[in-house]
Amino acid sequence: MVGLDAAAAARKDRKVDVIRERILAIQPGAQVAIFAAPWQEVSDALKFSDVIFGGVDSYRARDELERFARRFLIPYLDLGMDVHGDQAPYTITGQVILSVPEGPCLRCFGFITEHRLTEEAQRYGAAGGRPQVIWPNGTLASTAVGKFMQLVTPWSLNRPAFYTEYDGNRLTLMPSRKLQALQGHRCPHFDGPLALGDVVWGQADRPVPASTP
Ligand SMILES: [Zn+2]
Numbered sequence: 001m002v003g004l005d006a007a008a009a010a011r012k013d014r015k016v017d018v019i020r021e022r023i024l025a026i027q028p029g030a031q032v033a034i035f036a037a038p039w040q041e042v043s044d045a046l047k048f049s050d051v052i053f054g055g056v057d058s059y060r061a062r063d064e065l066e067r068f069a070r071r072f073l074i075p076y077l078d079l080g081m082d083v084h085g086d087q088a089p090y091t092i093t094g095q096v097i098l099s100v101p102e103g104p105c106l107r108c109f110g111f112i113t114e115h116r117l118t119e120e121a122q123r124y125g126a127a128g129g130r131p132q133v134i135w136p137n138g139t140l141a142s143t144a145v146g147k148f149m150q151l152v153t154p155w156s157l158n159r160p161a162f163y164t165e166y167d168g169n170r171l172t173l174m175p176s177r178k179l180q181a182l183q184g185h186r187c188p189h190f191d192g193p194l195a196l197g198d199v200v201w202g203q204a205d206r207p208v209p210a211s212t213p
Pocket of ligand 1 (some may be wrong): 104105106107108109187188189190
């Protein structure tokens with residue numbers, strides 16, 4: 001994990017504490033709220049977010065987090081990678097998907113399917129931890145930040161691509177070919193007012209939520 005040193009590992013520091021220390025070392029004036037809990041338990045704080053970066057492991061977790069983000073009209077950036085194969089040479093794939101209201105969702109792209117959810121549920125408990133590798137994750141995280149900058153600032157002339165694929169063997173990032181197939185497509189998965197939660201507008205000056213212990 002970025003920011004974790006030997007002393008923090010020996011103390012078994014929590015990830016959220018390590019990250020908070022890193023942020024405050026870079027910008028001492030930053031307001032940082034941390035929650036060492038499943039997001040569902042602190043969703044009241046999360047629903048006031050301007051953007052959600054998702055680094056969750058499973059399709060089920062992605063599906064739930066995207067649904068939540070869509071309900072509150074929050075842009076959701078999904079990052080993920082996989083290492084395929086039992087021994088070297090491995091294959092590494094990854095993706096950064098931007099899901100925004102009115103845009104295609106993870107289901108539109110065929111990234112989340114009922115088949116994948118069912119297959120994953122059946123595998124649950126049998127598979128070990130999914131390996132994570134720092135250089136693909138660094139690439140994917142920086143790409144997600146780039147999309148965020150394109151989305152919310154006038155920094156770039158381009159709008160962010162909704163789906164960028166990472167080829168971890170060639171070390172390339174490319175817009176997904178699925179984007180062409182979905183030109184002019186309207187997402188049918190989060191349609192209508194019933195898909196919305198209690199959206200709150202004009203909260204730009206709200207205080208940063210308090211951390212939990
Ligand atoms: Zn959709």
